[in-house]
Amino acid sequence: MSAHWNGEKELRFIRMLCEREDGRRGGTGLNDMKVRVGVRPSDRYEHLNELTMGFKLGRGVPVELFEAIRKGTLSAEDLEETIGKMLDGVEEIDSKRDYLLNQISELRSHLSRCLTRERRKGAYVSGTVGLGRLELRELRDAAPVVSLDYLHDDLRMRCREFVADRTEDIDSWLEAIREDLLYYSSTLDILKAKGSVGQIHPLLLHALEIGEFPLAETIQSWQEDKRPSRDIGRCEGESLIVYWHRGTMTGTFGLAEGIKFEKNSVTLRREVLAIPKSAKGKDLGRVLAIPSLEGKSVISEVWQSSGGYQTLWLDADPIPFDEKGSLIC
Known part of the structure; x- marks a missing residue:
């Protein structure tokens, strides 16, 4: 005899095995605890399902015990063995009830x-x-x-x-x-x-504009996406990675050759451009000689990093947007 996990007939078969095993033990625990038996796909492995037993340990304390089983055909003997172990588990939890x-x-x-x-x-x-x-x-x-x-x-x-x-x-x-x-x-x-649901870093907005992304659609799509990060295209020859940092939608992308933005800072190769510490407090676009960046952020710190790079930390006002991705200025 075998069981498959795709229909009510098979679930009835599983329940019958559970009731038979419970009867062998001479108990009525399944009925008393109102144990519900089911099968669901595994969240972790495509080739496995999960045999589940759900019950209430006490008022407002639901429990779901589960064990992985192979998809497809499983012998009744193997299934009975798994069910026996799970009933042992229910009894073990019940013994710790108080x-x-x-x-x-x-x-x-x-x-x-x-x-x-x-x-x-x-x-x-x-x-x-x-x-x-x-x-x-x-x-x-x-x-x-x-x-x-x-x-x-x-x-x-x-x-x-x-x-x-x-x-x-x-x-x-x-x-x-x-x-x-x-x-x-x-x-x-x-x-x-302000009627806003989020905010975007002005330099990310700049990258979207330069890349000719549809602003509202792109912002709304990312706002609704719960992944921690997403590669949404290319910017200055590099991947445009979007993510959140400190409550602001921001990202990692190239601003120019040898110049990269990340979160709320800009990293430069010193061979491309060396920025003095006196640049602190000045407009980033003017310091980098990138007119399209003017007025978008101010340099708050200049770090002389090792390895031929330096970092410019920025002070920028994020721009709010509504649930449709439209900017609120």
């Missing part, structure tokens, strides 16, 4: 108080504590998982998870992100007041 629920309750209370304080400061942040998804081999290390949704450098909410054994773990995590979180939250508030 300890885990008490731990989760304490962490939830502490997290709620912490997030209330952060939100009073203006932070965009929320969070939960639970057990989440557990791979069968990770059961011995089962511990509460904190899921935090908070504002990142692209001014959008992202979820991050970490294991917490003590309330101090939550404190440490929040302490590590607090400065950036408050900065991004304040930045977003300012932009919202």
Whole structure:
């Protein structure tokens, strides 16, 4: 007998095996815990599926136990063996029920108080504590998982998870992100007041204009793209890489031969052009003799880097844009 993972008939077969194995054990745990059985594609491996068992350990504490299985045909014997191991896993989690629920309750209370304080400061942040998804081999290390949704450098909410054994773990995590979180939250508030959803570095805008990219469409497309970076074309013979830095859409690209912009600085080969420290406070376009850059940024620092290069740090005002990618001047 074999099973395939593409229909209700096969799921009924899996459920039947689970009920039969549970009956052999002389228990009614599956019914009591309302265990739900399913199969889903693996997020990590194309050639694998995941056999899942979902249940509630307690009120508001869902758990999903999963184990990787091969796609295609799998013998009933192999499937029964996997199901037996997973039922062992359900029983192991259930044996720790009181300890885990008490731990989760304490962490939830502490997290709620912490997030209330952060939100009073203006932070965009929320969070939960639970057990989440557990791979069968990770059961011995089962511990509460904190899921935090908070504002990142692209001014959008992202979820991050970490294991917490003590309330101090939550404190440490929040302490590590607090400065950036408050900065991004304040930045977003300012932009919202202007009807904006983001901002773009003026030198990236310059690169898009020089490359004859459709501005609104390109900005909107990247704003909606949640990848950390993207190569969107060529600029001065080099790749034009776009990403976010400190709440501003920016990138890495060439400005001229031997001159490259990155994040909020310009790197030059000294053999092409040597910039004195007295250039600090001056217009970048005039110092580099690139008229199209005039008025877009001011040099804030001049670093004499090693290896024949030097770096110019910039002071530039990002330009807000709305949800359609149109600039707000």
